[in-house]
Amino acid sequence: MNKVWAVIRREFIERVRTKAFLLSTLLFPVFIAAMSVLPALLLTKAAGTMQIAVVDGSSGGFGMRVVDALSAIKRGDGPDAESQYAPVLVTAPGEALEAARDSLIAITGLSKKAGPSFNGVLVITDEGLASGRLQYFGDNAGSPAAMGELSSTIRPLVTRQRLEREGVDPLVVMRAIGPVSLATQRVADGKLTGQSGDATFIIAYAMGFILYISLLIYGIQVMTSIVEEKSNRIMEVLASSMTPFQMLLGKIVGVGSVALVQLGIWAAAAYAITTYRTEIVGFFGADPAASSNIAGMIPAIPGSLLVVFLIFFVLGFLLYSALFAAVGSMCNTVQETQQAQFPVMFLIILGLMTMFALLNDPNSPLVTTLSYVPFWTPFVIPVRYSMAPIPILDLAVSAVVTILGMLAIVWVAARIYRVGILSYGKRASIKDLWRWVRTA
Amino acid sequence: MTTHVVRVDRVTKRFAGHTAVRSFSLDIPQGGIFGLLGPNGAGKSTTIRMIMNIITPDEGKIHLFGGTGSGREHSARIGYLPEERGLYKKMKVKEQLSFFGETKGIPHKEAVRKTGEWLERLGLTDWTDKKVEDLSKGMQQKVQFIGTLLHEPELVILDEPFSGLDPVNAQVMKDVVVDIARQGRTVLFSTHIMEQAEKMCDRIAIIARGEKVVDGPLAEVKREFGHRYVALAFHRNGEAAGRVLQDRKLVAKVDDYGNSAEVELAEGAESDALLHALVGAGVGLNRFEVVEPSLQSIFIAKVGADAARAVASGDKR
Numbered sequence: 001m002n003k004v005w006a007v008i009r010r011e012f013i014e015r016v017r018t019k020a021f022l023l024s025t026l027l028f029p030v031f032i033a034a035m036s037v038l039p040a041l042l043l044t045k046a047a048g049t050m051q052i053a054v055v056d057g058s059s060g061g062f063g064m065r066v067v068d069a070l071s072a073i074k075r076g077d078g079p080d081a082e083s084q085y086a087p088v089l090v091t092a093p094g095e096a097l098e099a100a101r102d103s104l105i106a107i108t109g110l111s112k113k114a115g116p117s118f119n120g121v122l123v124i125t126d127e128g129l130a131s132g133r134l135q136y137f138g139d140n141a142g143s144p145a146a147m148g149e150l151s152s153t154i155r156p157l158v159t160r161q162r163l164e165r166e167g168v169d170p171l172v173v174m175r176a177i178g179p180v181s182l183a184t185q186r187v188a189d190g191k192l193t194g195q196s197g198d199a200t201f202i203i204a205y206a207m208g209f210i211l212y213i214s215l216l217i218y219g220i221q222v223m224t225s226i227v228e229e230k231s232n233r234i235m236e237v238l239a240s241s242m243t244p245f246q247m248l249l250g251k252i253v254g255v256g257s258v259a260l261v262q263l264g265i266w267a268a269a270a271y272a273i274t275t276y277r278t279e280i281v282g283f284f285g286a287d288p289a290a291s292s293n294i295a296g297m298i299p300a301i302p303g304s305l306l307v308v309f310l311i312f313f314v315l316g317f318l319l320y321s322a323l324f325a326a327v328g329s330m331c332n333t334v335q336e337t338q339q340a341q342f343p344v345m346f347l348i349i350l351g352l353m354t355m356f357a358l359l360n361d362p363n364s365p366l367v368t369t370l371s372y373v374p375f376w377t378p379f380v381i382p383v384r385y386s387m388a389p390i391p392i393l394d395l396a397v398s399a400v401v402t403i404l405g406m407l408a409i410v411w412v413a414a415r416i417y418r419v420g421i422l423s424y425g426k427r428a429s430i431k432d433l434w435r436w437v438r439t440a
Numbered sequence: 441m442t443t444h445v446v447r448v449d450r451v452t453k454r455f456a457g458h459t460a461v462r463s464f465s466l467d468i469p470q471g472g473i474f475g476l477l478g479p480n481g482a483g484k485s486t487t488i489r490m491i492m493n494i495i496t497p498d499e500g501k502i503h504l505f506g507g508t509g510s511g512r513e514h515s516a517r518i519g520y521l522p523e524e525r526g527l528y529k530k531m532k533v534k535e536q537l538s539f540f541g542e543t544k545g546i547p548h549k550e551a552v553r554k555t556g557e558w559l560e561r562l563g564l565t566d567w568t569d570k571k572v573e574d575l576s577k578g579m580q581q582k583v584q585f586i587g588t589l590l591h592e593p594e595l596v597i598l599d600e601p602f603s604g605l606d607p608v609n610a611q612v613m614k615d616v617v618v619d620i621a622r623q624g625r626t627v628l629f630s631t632h633i634m635e636q637a638e639k640m641c642d643r644i645a646i647i648a649r650g651e652k653v654v655d656g657p658l659a660e661v662k663r664e665f666g667h668r669y670v671a672l673a674f675h676r677n678g679e680a681a682g683r684v685l686q687d688r689k690l691v692a693k694v695d696d697y698g699n700s701a702e703v704e705l706a707e708g709a710e711s712d713a714l715l716h717a718l719v720g721a722g723v724g725l726n727r728f729e730v731v732e733p734s735l736q737s738i739f740i741a742k743v744g745a746d747a748a749r750a751v752a753s754g755d756k757r
Contacts, residue, residue, distance in 0.1 A: 237520070
């Protein structure tokens with residue numbers, strides 16, 4: 001047992017010390033922070049009131065309404081908030097329209113030194129209102145965000161204008177098209193859980209991806225490090241003092257604990273950043289109100305779900321790492337593993353696909369069946385558990401089946417590993433593998 | 441009563457297509473240095489790996505320390521230096537070594553302490569915190585050597601320990617090996633360099649084509665080999681000496697170097713008769729020395745003869 005412990009410690013310390021680990025561990029929180037700070041920062045940068053000339057060539061005085069609506073839009077809340085637009089109305093009916101438009105465009109998008117200029121020119125005509133195609137010329141016409149804002153301000157005004165022209169009271173219409181939504185609540189074991197359907201959907205999604213990504217990163221690390229040990233010829237030194245099973249166990253647990261530590265750091269960082277979001281955003285000199293609240297998107301995870309997830313995460317990690325270890329032990333170079341790992345990758349990707357199928361219908365027969373296949377229970381069970389109630393007995397059966405399957409796979413993988421680690425030369429064929437598994 | 445530290449009992453190992461070791465037996469008594477000699481591909485490493493239980497024999501049994509239990513189960517008592525050296529390249533020297541110690545079952549703290557002692561002994565103190573990949577080949581070999589001996593094993597098994605070492609490092613390691621034997625511990629090492637084996641070993645076994653050719657204490661092997669050699673050097677009348685050495689009644693074989701020669705006496709011939717004949721022919725001798733057969737010559741005679749016999753009998757291996 002002490003030997004296994006020595007291997008675990010070596011794997012853990014050597015991995016945690018690498019630059020790759022430090023970088024990836026730090027980059028993720030930086031990414032989260034950037035996600036919450038950047039939008040606020042970008043909005044702040046875009047600040048400054050937009051000078052817009054509204055050239056009104058329509059017959060109904062529509063230009064005035066647009067100017068009123070634009071002037072009413074403020075950046076942020078509060079009484080002293082800055083106006084987003086400074087609209088100027090230019091009435092140019094009939095023949096005068098084109099001349100007015102062109103002369104205004106000529107002083108649009110100038111640099112600050114060149115004197116006062118407009119950011120954009122909005123042209124309103126009767127035809128435009130009828131067809132729903134108004135023209136806008138501006139230095140910010142390339143910005144989808146600015147254009148989206150502008151058109152969403154104008155759209156209701158145009159709708160209103162059209163309704164009035166047809167003699168319909170706009171208020172009646174507004175009431176009629178008011179939104180309808182379902183307030184969903186999850187029920188488990190005949191009791192309300194207090195969770196909304198949307199929240200569990202996101203948790204389910206995230207959990208599947210965390211497992212998937214951890215397997216990709218750390219499962220493959222197990223595999224490549226075994227190939228390296230083989231090509232370093234250190235295997236023989238180790239094999240003379242430890243059983244292959246001790247080596248395998250130490251490696252998988254060592255790498256697995258690195259994975260858990262990294263996930264833990266990430267979770268803590270995500271929690272801290274979302275909690276202190278306002279302070280962080282403020283530190284960068286941006287308006288906290290404008291930052292997107294990622295914390296608001298992360299729903300509270302019920303404790304029982306977390307336990308189920310952790311249990312199946314660990315089982316899944318052990319199972320797939322053992323498979324990756326077996327693949328590593330039968331290869332001589334990292335290049336060789338690229339092909340050899342395909343069956344394992346296939347199983348993992350199938351697990352992820354199953355998860356998508358499951359999000360459509362958590363109670364379908366397919367999903368229920370997959371709840372008892374060890375390869376996929378780690379993907380299926382936590383997601384199923386979060387979406388629809390699973391009887392405790394079913395849960396226990398799934399867990400037992402997964403544990404048994406995991407032990408069987410680890411056993412087979414260990415037998416392949418035992419022979420594979422000391423075989424050099426040609427990559428093993430399926431027939432070789434079968435012989436390795438059978439030999440005592 | 442002698443205890444056998446290693447007892448290899450009629451062991452056979454086949455690999456796809458050929459037999460690497462065939463019905464091979466070996467008894468290694470406690471204490472001293474045992475040399476396992478043989479040409480490349482003779483089955484030395486296979487035998488050693490079977491002793492270490494890294495591969496299992498197809499037939500036969502191996503007993504260690506007079507009991508049952510595999511090499512791995514006794515790993516705390518055995519130090520093993522494989523032919524293919526292997527270290528973690530990215531690990532620091534001291535951590536690498538204490539890790540090796542721990543895999544042999546020594547507690548962490550003790551492993552760290554012993555690592556320090558050994559690094560000092562082999563003059564590697566300055567490299568303690570360096571990564572293995574920053575070390576020269578020779579230093580890496582020393583580190584590997586320490587890894588083998590760190591846990592003070594009773595039985596030290598070294599597969600080609602001196603290959604790739606410069607003379608200075610080879611000397612350092614030889615001293616360590618001799619020291620271990622002096623402490624009553626047992627060393628088994630394999631080599632194809634005969635001079636080394638001749639100087640160091642108490643007992644030897646020669647293996648060729650997977651079969652044992654010779655086995656026993658070095659002195660006995662030499663005596664049984666029986667061939668007597670005479671080393672000659674002459675300063676005058678070398679042509680006359682050449683004629684004397686042609687006499688097949690006296691001389692079985694000559695290695696003539698012009699001014700010196702190595703002579704194998706013919707069966708039944710006495711060295712005195714040869715000396716008499718040379719002096720009688722007026723050869724001016726600088727040197728006339730009856731020498732024991734060198735291990736090298738025993739090796740070539742035995743392995744060569746064996747190979748010849750194998751070919752004659754149509755052995756397909």
